[in-house]
Amino acid sequence: MKLKLFVDRLSQPCRAILIFCKLNGIEFEEVTIDFCKRENISPEYQKINPMQLVPAIEVDGEFKLFESHAILRFLASAFPGVADHWYPADLFERAQIDSVLDWRHSNLRHGTTGLVFNSTVGPASEFRSSS
Numbered sequence: 001m002k003l004k005l006f007v008d009r010l011s012q013p014c015r016a017i018l019i020f021c022k023l024n025g026i027e028f029e030e031v032t033i034d035f036c037k038r039e040n041i042s043p044e045y046q047k048i049n050p051m052q053l054v055p056a057i058e059v060d061g062e063f064k065l066f067e068s069h070a071i072l073r074f075l076a077s078a079f080p081g082v083a084d085h086w087y088p089a090d091l092f093e094r095a096q097i098d099s100v101l102d103w104r105h106s107n108l109r110h111g112t113t114g115l116v117f118n119s120t121v122g123p124a125s126e127f128r129s130s131s
């Protein structure tokens with residue numbers, strides 16, 4: 001399976017995908033989509049992810065997928081070398097992973113994104129205010 005990751009390492013969901021692949025020995029090609037340069041809204045990238053966000057993946061030049069949790073679930077299921085504990089075959093254990101993933105999207109991420117951006121990324125980047 002030939003896997004391409006469309007990512008920007010500034011992005012937490014992108015880092016989650018990269019770390020998951022590295023920890024599980026999944027080979028991939030990393031394609032940087034620099035959202036500070038608005039590369040995510042280019043017509044070329046829109047063909048990969050119509051939502052114009054990172055991360056997204058492409059498999060074998062055909063199958064495309066966006067949303068980090070959907071990507072993580074897919075990778076855990078599609079690559080046989082991934083240990084079962086990441087996304088268990090047991091339905092009850094799997095449901096608990098799904099529950100935490102869904103909770104994270106609507107809770108943990110909202111809180112931490114603003115905090116990290118305003119305290120660290122913003123002041124260190126071109127988003128810094130001129131005042």
Ligand SMILES: N[C@@H](CCC(=O)N[C@@H](CS)C(=O)NCC(=O)O)C(=O)O
Nearest residue numbers: 011012013035053054055067068069
């Ligand atoms: N729920 C999505 C969130 C994706 C997302 O918000 N990506 C941000 C980077 S963390 C992005 O692409 N931002 C570019 C923009 O808003 O223009 C996921 O988990 O994949």
